[in-house]
Amino acid sequence: MATSLITLIVNGVKRTIPVEEEEKLIDVLREKLHLTGTKRGCDNAQCSSCVVVVNGKAEKSCLLSIQGLEGAEVFTVESLASQNKLHPIQQAFIDAGAVQCGFCTPGMLMRIYALLNKTIHTSKEDIRDALSQHLCRCTGYETVLTAGLLAQEYMLKNV
């Protein structure tokens, strides 16, 4: 099997990693870097549990071939809290009661992170559409939507 080296900036740290030809970003993150906060919930890019932020965009890491990512800047859920202080988006998900089993949570957090970092004044519909790309079997989504809106409110206050 052909192995090559690739360099990524993962959560702000330069990482040079041996990768295989057909490897996906999710496997590199989980198996090689042990960043297991990124979750796999399906086989066909439907659930969005594996969403991470790549070069500022929310991406399903199960779809991204590692080969095209040389030099990419990747943020995973592990990057959100700093010095044990939670990010406002994380706090919003807690305060809204949007976390039940928590398996889909990292993907949602990173989707909202990408969205609000791009346009903090985004509309309620945009937040709703963004979260509509995620599958959650626990919450019935009402707290999830509340969390997305609350995250925007918290981030606006902090700005």
Added chain:
Amino acid sequence: MKYIGKNIERTDVVSKVTGKATFLDDLFLPGLLYAQVLHPTMAHAKIRAIDTMAAEKAEGVVRVVTGQGCSLSYGDNIRDLTPMAEDKVRHIGDAVAAVIADSAKHAADSLKLIKVEYEPLPIYIDAREAMQKDAQLIHENNGQYWHLDHIHPVPGTNIAMHYEVIKGDAEAALQEADIIVEGEFNYPLGSCAAIEPHGSIAWFKEDGSIEIWSSSICPTIIQEETARLYGLPVSEVRVHIPDIGGCFGYKSDVVIEELVVYIASFVKGYPVKYVTSRKEDFTSTLLGHGIRTKMRIGATKNGQLLALKAELLHTTGAYADTGCNVLMAAAHNAGGSYEFPNFYANAYSVYTNTPPVGAFRGYGHAESHLALECLMDRLARKLGMSPFELRARNYLGPGKMNTLGEMMNETNGDVQSCANIIEQELFATPKPTEDIDYYYGRGCAAVMKSPKGAPFSSKGCYMKFNIDGSVSVNMGGGDVGQGLRTVVRQVAAEALSINPSKVHVYTEIDTQFSPWEWQTIGSMFTIQGGRAIIRTANKLIAILKRTACQVLRVDEDMLEYDGESVFYKHDPTVRVAVRDICRGYIYPDGVTIGEIAQASSDARLPLYSNPREDGRGRLGVTYTFGVQAAQIRVSKKTGEILVDEFASCFDVGKVINPRNIRGQVAGGVLIGIGASLYEEVKFDNLGRILNPHFGQYKIPRLKDAPGKQFIAFVETPEQIGPYGARGIGEHPVVGVAPAILNAILDTIGVEFNDIPVTAKQILQVLEEKGRAQHGD
């Protein structure tokens, strides 16, 4: 109360929002190997030959395993399960062989190199086909497997269990009835579809013990069955349960664990991990439902219910161990929230060539409620009575006897108050009138659910005071996302009068340390676990008082406890701090008296019994009642059903955590909406699942959620539960499908009996009636 009824923060949220919660697939162990499993290409066949030569030589492969010579069988109700198929396959998700390799990818790649020769057998997808007289047997040994006494297999047929519930004489009473309604309803096979797929790790260790990790809420059953299968003392099997990414039923039983243990037995000394793909999560774990219910209800012209007669056919799948109790629960509770003086349920669990059925939130109740609650609305229409009025005349309540023969009393809850709240919320004003795009309507359903337990279904609790007055609580309840550890924190804080921030709740389950717990199922944790906590807290307080009475030289019964101290009740200045007596009391010279403040206890459902010959007995013990209703609109153009508002009200006895309980109901309702409108596992004629992926099998997204969920609670205290609380986890699913079907009837005047009711079906009936609107 200080902490009950408050929105105390969940104990696990920070780990979950930081990505540090550890689910099964996040675990890595020294020397870890990976397994992948080969499944058959047809659902029923004899295995003629397996050739593993090529796979054994493939890159990274350590070992190839087949079921040949595997004579192990397991199951805690009917022992009809085997870890891997030995000489025949019975469904499309059976395990035929497995590859153990140095990576999951290598294991998967080499699976393709295994050649299997099959001799096809007839394939039965539905119970009705498998019950036909000339049907081939899916289990030649049906009837010979070890099983619980009250499960009656019919040897020489595909009937794994025949079960009857008999109260009075239903047939005679139906003859006397002024009015009869009847119908045949189908709740099809579905997937619990937790976002975390199933996974397990098994490790035969050099010291002869077995260590297992699994995404499961029955560690004790896994431990006991594994010990029995491999001839070890139960104490030599250790089962860990990490964080669980949703359950909804199908992680309640032994599912993939014995497969993984069997595979790992070929590479002793190495841990082996197997995590299912989403496709395998459909084909090779457990499905839910699959119950077809024929029901007849007879009543007087005044709307007094006289009798219910039901036949329940369960497409229970290739193995019946996990499905038989689902059907039993469906039969027990087919009378729902009403008193039927005469009742007969005739239920058959039938082997089919489909994946086995197990628990799915609602556990048989949703299935029989679909028939019952649709028929109640139709009966009301026939009688010209409001659906609320008809139900009100027949609700169970104090002094009334349910179908199982249990007498209801006030503490079982107040369904009428729930009905009043729902009627006020959704039915007090006229429904919206038809407009250019939509028809509007609404429907309701009453709900009753009791746990399907076992006589020994206890929950244990261990607590200790730490030297700073904080408390550690250890239990075996699996938190699958419902937040039961938060309930533990709140009940313990209340019972010990200490701030919840000083209560530390266990983060994982490990049979080496965890108190005994049967299975965390049946919406029973709050009620039983909560009681166990209070009992343990009382023991702790008693220990503190026993020590304090020596220190303070005051009789034990003259002492009081307030969370901080133990003191003489007539002179509170005579006191000793908990922190000074929790390790015993240490005198200045070091001499120590008294006991360590640690205690354990447990609780079960009092007098819960096995069924008698007539299928009845103390089989519910605790009940939660409620009423649910839907207000919908139906698109004239597309046939799409939109749920504008869904309303639920349950008598939960006592709300422990308002935010968490609302989350339970909101989430449960959406699972019910998915089942009502689109979820169904479909098969082709080889028994292959046609839609084993998200997208193909649609589960609701945010945009599919109701415009509004109204959620309310009545609080009539229950006798057993902590502070009067009763179970709620599964109940929100139970009334959703009939409420929606009744709303469809109200909206377009069409009776549907089978779910899901799709937009395509609605459009078709609208077209037939000339009521569709064709846009351009």
